Amino acid sequence: xxCCVVMGVAGCGKSTVGxxxxxxxxxxxxxxxxxxxxxxxxxxxAGTPLTDEDRWPWLDLVGVALRDASMPVLVGCSALKRKYRxxxxxxxxxxxxxxxxxxxxxxxxxxxxxxxxHFMPVSLLDSQFAALEPLEPDEDGFSVDIAGSFEDVVAExxxxxxxxxxxxxxxxx
Numbered sequence: 001x002x003c004c005v006v007m008g009v010a011g012c013g014k015s016t017v018g019x020x021x022x023x024x025x026x027x028x029x030x031x032x033x034x035x036x037x038x039x040x041x042x043x044x045x046a047g048t049p050l051t052d053e054d055r056w057p058w059l060d061l062v063g064v065a066l067r068d069a070s071m072p073v074l075v076g077c078s079a080l081k082r083k084y085r086x087x088x089x090x091x092x093x094x095x096x097x098x099x100x101x102x103x104x105x106x107x108x109x110x111x112x113x114x115x116x117x118h119f120m121p122v123s124l125l126d127s128q129f130a131a132l133e134p135l136e137p138d139e140d141g142f143s144v145d146i147a148g149s150f151e152d153v154v155a156e157x158x159x160x161x162x163x164x165x166x167x168x169x170x171x172x173x
Contacts (some may be wrong), residue, residue, distance in 0.1 A: 002027070002167050003066040005088060006157075007079035008101035009128035011108040013146055014076035017101055017154055022074045024158040025167045032077035035061040049127040052083075059084055063091020074099075080131045085139065097165050098141030099157055105129055107124065107147055140165070 004027070006018040015031050022029035030172070033041075036058050039049055062077045079085045079098060089096050109125055135141045142164065144157045161167045 001069060001094075002097070002165070003069060003092065003094065004097040004099055004103065004165075004167075005032075005062070005066070005079050005085070006074050006076045006099045007085075007141075007173045008103075008146075009080065009108060009132060010125060012101040012103055013153065014078075014101060016150070017157060018074045018076045020150075020154045021099075021157045021161065024154070025072065025114045025161055027072035027074050027167070028069065030065055030073060030075045031059075032062050032065075032075050035065065044124065047123055047124060055084065055096075058086065059087040060091045063088045063093075066092040066096060067094060071082075078128070079129065081133045082139075085135075095140060095173065097161070098135055098137055098139060099161065100141060100143040101146050101153070101157075102134075102143045103146040105118065157158060 006014045006021070008014060015033075016031075018031075019029045021027075040054055040058060043050060043054065059077070059079075062075055062079075065075055066073060077088065079088060085096075085098060105125065135143065142160055144153055144160065146153050148156075
């Protein structure tokens with residue numbers, strides 16, 4: 001059963017791109033933010049970056065969501081560091097593809113400033129970029145530049161999942 005983590009810093013479009021790519025490739029999208037314990041949400045809402053100790057239980061839940069999926073699934077999760085991606089892979093117990101939505105700080109700050117109702121403040125964006133470790137050559141995954149239109153980003157992400165990662169396109173349309 002294919003599974004993918006849609007990763008990147010806050011504001012890169014994990015949820016919106018992930019949902020639409022899921023529709024195209026016939027996969028369920030699950031927002032990793034929904035798996036955070038309330039204490040993590042409170043901490044981030046207050047502008048305090050999470051520690052690794054805060055993240056471990058959350059990353060384990062992301063991996064379990066991938067492991068327990070009964071259909072192809074995409075989960076949105078920042079997965080900024082290699083050790084976080086390794087933790088997710090371990091908890092999933094199966095191959096995981098990582099789709100990195102990559103963009104400049106300026107593009108992402110503009111998008112974060114325009115959104116309403118999200119707990120992650122723009123003030124934490126610098127800590128997100130400081131923590132970001134790009135995918136390494138031995139990791140199964142790829143990056144898509146988010147500077148283009150939403151439609152172009154989604155099309156590229158879906159195309160690469162289907163072509164390069166052998167996902168079906170049964171939900172395409």
